Ligand SMILES: Nc1ncnc2c1ncn2[C@@H]1O[C@H](COP(=O)(O)OP(=O)(O)O)[C@@H](O)[C@H]1O
């Protein structure tokens with residue numbers, strides 16, 4: 001599995017590089033060979049053309065009988081060897097009078113007729129590529145030039161240089177290009193292997209292995225990647241995700257522990273009281289008293305289960321809000337009255353600060369009621385005896401800001417971002433038997449569904465939760 005992964009990424013990179021290298025080298029090979037060919041061709045042509053005066057003199061001497069045929073033939077042979085070009089001499093009518101090679105002596109006396117020959121007779125030099133009317137088996141560079149004696153064209157000389165030699169030179173250049181391409185490919189395979197392994201493949205494998213460990217439940221595993229590139233960023237994000245998962249996992253474990261405790265203690269007491277009634281330990285005249293306790297416990301259980309159901313429904317978006325206009329001040333007053341008992345029990349100094357008599361807002365009254373209840377419940381729960389709590393509604397622009405404040409110990413700074421999480425309780429010991437850590441999650445879900453905001457400020461002055469609502 002590991003090896004296949006490694007190979008596939010490496011092969012993909014490699015294929016890309018090889019294709020790039022081959023394209024680059026092919027283009028340069030084509031350009032080079034065209035350039036080479038033209039260069040050699042021009043060199044050759046110039047070398048042949050440079051012999052014009054010399055040939056004119058030699059042939060002229062022969063035609064005016066100043067040289068004998070033997071010497072003439074020898075001179076032509078020397079030029080043939082020096083220039084690597086066959087020499088063909090014709091008279092003014094195109095009849096071959098001499099040739100530098102032996103094998104073609106049978107050409108002597110044959111007539112050459114072509115438009116090129118006509119051009120030469122007019123005194124011009126002709127350059128041509130080809131096999132000269134099938135006289136040669138391979139292509140030749142042919143230069144034809146007039147022989148001028150006393151300002152008159154008396155014949156012509158043809159120099160035929162084989163083009164295959166140029167092709168051979170270009171072939172050599174090709175070999176150099178392709179050998180260096182092969183070397184470049186080998187070298188880049190090596191370099192790419194080293195780099196991709198160190199920069200990509202190993203770090204990715206590392207992340208992959210860690211991901212698998214976490215999937216198996218090892219939430220403490222983290223990726224060790226210290227590069228400052230995208231892979232490094234990926235590793236950091238990955239670790240961040242692992243942190244969240246671990247936190248979620250811890251919350252889940254804590255929640256199960258909490259919920260078991262929350263469910264067990266009321267069930268134990270309910271069970272105890274009912275057993276007492278059945279077996280007669282509790283006399284009949286005290287039944288009403290104990291049944292009231294049982295009733296309270298059942299209500300607590302129902303509340304807890306309702307909270308859980310609410311939250312799961314809110315989170316899955318199943319709740320549709322019953323948006324309406326209502327008086328937020330009236331709602332606040334009602335809520336504070338319901339908490340009167342608890343407020344009196346703790347001797348809390350309670351203020352209700354409402355600027356106007358009636359402030360109409362838009363929202364789901366029952367859900368907002370739930371938010372205020374949760375916030376007030378927290379404030380009263382966490383404020384010290386004889387402490388100060390206030391609830392305030394004020395209008396800013398087109399919104400209403402509702403704040404619930406209590407003094408007392410602030411929420412620790414590093415805990416603040418977690419208090420909105422499900423089941424999160426800052427101090428497990430302090431609220432033993434109290435909440436389940438669901439209140440704030442529910443409040444935030446509800447406010448978010450209203451497209452409003454809720455936030456907390458906590459410090460030495462105390463703790464203040466604020467949420468917003470739209471004015472009607
Ligand atoms: N007014 C407050 N003062 C101090 N801490 C608070 C206050 N409100 C909430 N908290 C902290 O946030 C946690 C989460 O609150 P909440 O979701 O309502 O759960 P619960 O009330 O069930 O503990 C509380 O356990 C508490 O630690």
Ligand SMILES: [Mg+2]
Pocket residue numbers: 374377378435437438439440
């Ligand atoms: Mg609460």
